[in-house]
Amino acid sequence: MIDLVKTPDSIRRTVRYIEWTLIVVYFLLFLLNRRDSNYYSQLIPTYANIIYLTFCLFLSFIFPINYPNWQRYIYIFLEITSIILARAFGANFEILLYLVLVKSCFLVNRKKVIIIAFVSGIFWNIALGLSLPDILKFQFKNINKILDELSDTNFVIIRIIINNTGVYLAASTFVILFSFVILAEQKSRQQAEELTKRVESLAANLERNRIAREIHDSLGHSLTTLDVQLELAQRLYEQDPIKAAKSLDIAKELSSQCLDEVRRSVQTMRQSNFNLSEALKTLAQKVERNQSFVVRVNVKLPHLPVQISHQLYCIVQEGFTNIQKHAESKLVTLNANKDSNGILLELRDDGRGFNINAHHTGFGLRGMQERVNILGGELTIKSYPEQGTKILVWIPV
Structure with a gap:
């Protein structure tokens, strides 16, 4: 699962733009293909198209990436169920189904995405099988109107070009924008890796400085005093042996203190x-x-x-x-x-x-x-x- 919390907001916007583009394309194709000989122009498919596209537009504003898992599952279930129900009534939104599968990759783990795709495919074909008898019955009933339209070669060519253009526009938009999502996620991942390396390098430098500071502060103090005492003993060695001996005693005490500092480091100072x-x-x-x-x-x-x-x-x-x-x-x-x-x-x-x-x-x-x-x-x-x-x-x- 890709964690959108860590990816740029542009990825969320891109997914939303994909959905809006597909909704607009499907709505335009729905308007351009409205005629008496087209099954999808009938009352029930018309309602199914309008209701689904409206519902899909509403869901496009919701992307429950930060929501609990059960709310994510409900979101995916509502989207897929609405597409399959529309398919059962004769409305075909196949590319939008693919988009929902893409969105599920951001919401659940890979194993569940595969399960969702498999189950959705089964119910999609069941819905298609339920809608086919009514579609075929309508086409047989209106066979004369369909044949009259087919006799108008220019009309048929224009309609095929328009429909294929719409489908191509929807599919290419989906592929291109989704590719942008993948590239943006990859770029974000690379930036995160570079940032991680920089943080690791900085942490290493900080740790080196900390170690140097601890050594300097814990041992430096005692060693400085030890050096002073040894220097004093060195000067007094011939002039005043008693004071020299005293300085050596202090130096011995300081050397023991240095060893204690090495053993304990700064542990005693960090006791509760x-x-x-x-x-x-x-x-x-x-x-x-x-x-x-x-x-x-x-x-x-x-x-x-x-x-x-x-x-x-x-x-x-x-x-x-x-x-x-x-x-x-x-x-x-x-x-x-x-x-x-x-x-x-x-x-x-x-x-x-x-x-x-x-x-x-x-x-x-x-x-x-x-x-x-x-x-x-x-x-x-x-x-x-x-x-x-x-x-x-x-x-x-």
């Missing part, structure tokens, strides 16, 4: 009972213990969804890492609170600052911006040389 306020205070204590600056923390946050807590934690962690690596700060302040508009987080240092308009390499600021974007928030960085840096994060909640 993860308390962001406590986690930020613990993080600040670790940073303050391993560095030469003081960290003041004023965090008053309620319990937040795990996704928001995880991203905010990583943003603050990255901010601390940047301060350790570049700021040469003496005092760092972390403020976080929630009001009616959302969460406001501020990380400020009194370090040497930097030019925010200059090109910056690395994942730090980029990773922070990506995390803020994930939460639909805003990131503002204010910094001037020798005047420190202030990072403001606002997240809607």
Whole structure:
């Protein structure tokens, strides 16, 4: 079954235009062939033609693709039944029957379409058999009128040309427009496949960026501190062995912490009972213990969804890492609170600052911006040389 929900609206319109064209052609042929010697001009076939074409026009405005299955089956049943009843009364709408079978391909699965076609063919021939005796009786009764008409060669030729032209017009319209439907569906399918490939490529890029960001944020912070401590121990090795030993102890602790980060990755931060306020205070204590600056923390946050807590934690962690690596700060302040508009987080240092308009390499600021974007928030960085840096994060909640 072709899912029209995913195909262009033009396909629905095309099917409707096919039906309207066939209705108009059949109506014109009905008018052009009205004469006393034609069975289809009699009272009952005339009513059958008019009633069916009107009913068919009404149904053409309904295409229950989004309706429940039982309503689709009723729709198909009404269309096929009306065509067969018209056939039983002498009205022949064979091409419209083919159109109904085409429409059923959009409404039910292939197996049911085959069953519908088989059953419809049986009842169509039964209806044809029921109408033939009356048609033949009428023709025998009016044989003289028919022979008189046949004697007029020009009239017969014109009538045959008109009827065949009408039938050709109806059939060719059906074939061409239905081919347009198939081509449009094929084009739509190709576009969907191309879009799928683009989405897969984008997803792969996003996943690579996510992995790089997680590695950078989880291990980068600890490895940066470890590097600082090892560098300090290296400098103090000969001058002050006691301080050097202390730096090595801190470095050992940090290396163990890195291993923990590898084992746990970010799992602990994504636990359902993860308390962001406590986690930020613990993080600040670790940073303050391993560095030469003081960290003041004023965090008053309620319990937040795990996704928001995880991203905010990583943003603050990255901010601390940047301060350790570049700021040469003496005092760092972390403020976080929630009001009616959302969460406001501020990380400020009194370090040497930097030019925010200059090109910056690395994942730090980029990773922070990506995390803020994930939460639909805003990131503002204010910094001037020798005047420190202030990072403001606002997240809607």
